Amino acid sequence: MEDNQDFTIGFGKPPKSSQFKKGESGNPKGRPKGSQNLAALFEKTFSQKVTITENGRTRVVSKVEAMFLQMANKAAKGDVKASHEVRYWSQRFEDFPQSIAPLPVTHESDEAVMEGMMKRMKETILSEAKSATNLELADQSQGEKLK
DSSP states (O other): OOTTOOSOOBTTBOOGGGSOOTTOOSSSSOSOTTOOOHHHHHHHHHTSEEEEEETTEEEEEEHHHHHHHHHHHHHHTTOHHHHHHHHHHHHHTTTSOSOSSOOOOOSHHHHHHHHHHHHHHHHHHHHHHHHHHHHHHHHHHHHHHHO
């Protein structure tokens, strides 16, 4: 050991010369700016558009959609591996909602029924709010009587 060192060198105590300098990064090159993680690359790659020919007509779809179309076609032709894949994905997406947007009202009577339901729901909410307010007022008045 040298005389100018005021501490011991050992496990978890590297020499001062090899320790990080104050204000200096331990990984100066680091991750380059603009580089993407694996999820971003996956999304970018599979959202790219490709042109496919289906029943003699061409159309543009994402790579993911083209992949699922090919898988479904192979399964329909009797490919066992593709059939298993289709079954796996159908079970995987079974619990997902089919559409986020509400289904359109197709008949005038349906629209009338929906309006009636909305009206009753609003009335119920208002009556519950009024009864809660009345209960609060009753509790306050009883509290004043007890004082």
